[in-house]
Amino acid sequence: MSNDNRSQDSCSIDENIATDDDYACPICLQPITQKCYTDPCYHQFCLYCLLQWAEHYPRCPLCNTSSTAAIQLVSGKITKIPLQWPQHYKNSRYAENRQDHYGRDPCFAQIDAGLGMRKRKAVYEYKLRRTINTATGARRTHVIQIPELLKSSIDAQRCRLWIRRDLQVILNTSDVDLVELLIISLVKQTGKLDFATDTSSPSVSSFLGDKTNQFQDELCAFIESSLDIYSYDRYVAYDTRE
Numbered sequence: 001m002s003n004d005n006r007s008q009d010s011c012s013i014d015e016n017i018a019t020d021d022d023y024a025c026p027i028c029l030q031p032i033t034q035k036c037y038t039d040p041c042y043h044q045f046c047l048y049c050l051l052q053w054a055e056h057y058p059r060c061p062l063c064n065t066s067s068t069a070a071i072q073l074v075s076g077k078i079t080k081i082p083l084q085w086p087q088h089y090k091n092s093r094y095a096e097n098r099q100d101h102y103g104r105d106p107c108f109a110q111i112d113a114g115l116g117m118r119k120r121k122a123v124y125e126y127k128l129r130r131t132i133n134t135a136t137g138a139r140r141t142h143v144i145q146i147p148e149l150l151k152s153s154i155d156a157q158r159c160r161l162w163i164r165r166d167l168q169v170i171l172n173t174s175d176v177d178l179v180e181l182l183i184i185s186l187v188k189q190t191g192k193l194d195f196a197t198d199t200s201s202p203s204v205s206s207f208l209g210d211k212t213n214q215f216q217d218e219l220c221a222f223i224e225s226s227l228d229i230y231s232y233d234r235y236v237a238y239d240t241r242e
Contacts, residue, residue, distance in 0.1 A: 024240040025049050026061055026131065028115070029122045036070040039080065047072065047081070053235065054083040061131050061237035116233040120169045123218070124211055128238040130221060145220055147191030153223045154187040161229050162222050170211050179207045183219075193220050 025032045027049040034047035038060045045053075045061070050070050053061055060067050069080040122128060153159055163183055167176035182204050187193060193216040195204035205212040222232055 024122070026237045026240050027053055027235075029119045029128070029238060029240065030115075034072070036072045036081070038065070038067040039069040039071050041065040041067070042071075045070075051081070051083070053237070056235060058083050062239060116165065116229065117169060119233055120166055123238060124166075124170055124214060126240075127214065128240065131237045131239050145193055146224075150187050150193065150220075150223060151191045154184050158228050159219075159223060160184070162232070163219065165229065166215060166218065170208055170215060178202075179204065182207075193217075 023032060023044065024030060025046045026043075027045055030046070032044065032046050035044055036047040036050055037044050038050065041060050041063050043060050043062045047070055050067075054067065054070075058067060059065060067083050069082050072079045072081070160180070163180050164176055167179050168174055171179070182200075182202070183195070186195070186198060186200070186204065195208065195216050196212050198204055208215055221236075222229075225232055225236070227235070
């Protein structure tokens with residue numbers, strides 16, 4: 001990289017730093033730690049979030065641009081970390097600050113669950129949108145409801161865990177048994193996630209209120225993902241920009 005390009009890149013990064021104090025990482029939805037930028041599209045993330053994302057999908061979570069490196073500005077100098085990263089990065093200082101967020105050892109399950117709750121609260125409180133990985137960079141993923149899939153999946157343990165967790169977030173209570181059973185029963189009967197037009201009494205929408213549509217959309221996306229709840233929390237990104 002030429003000195004001119006380095007100066008131009010550094011200037012661009014400095015401008016972002018001056019205005020993004022409240023920006024949340026689109027992957028973990030937490031305040032950014034070890035800020036980095038994707039090369040070449042300059043979207044910002046926590047460094048370790050981006051490294052772990054790239055391990056599974058080496059493209060920017062926001063615009064789907066093929067990303068070659070994570071860029072950091074340290075003491076006025078630009079450092080590039082390849083996203084096709086070697087094994088030693090996993091044990092380096094870059095992993096230390098986020099290791100507790102994404103530990104794969106079972107002993108981190110409780111930490112993962114707590115961080116998952118925080119992420120889901122942010123999703124519903126700020127009506128965050130999942131990012132879509134297309135060349136157009138659209139910010140909203142759309143789900144297609146498949147009745148057979150919904151009926152066969154809704155009562156599975158992975159779905160029940162997700163339903164209970166998100167209901168607890170939305171309703172701010174651990175006592176969600178009734179609503180959970182309503183949801184499972186309705187989907188098994190109809191093969192649809194259409195709680196907003198449900199006329200049964202009590203209805204799901206009478207509990208979820210204005211979060212009904214977002215909840216059913218998120219539930220459908222989770223079912224289609226085939227991920228477990230912890231993997232879904234780690235790797236599904238949300239657009240936190242205005």
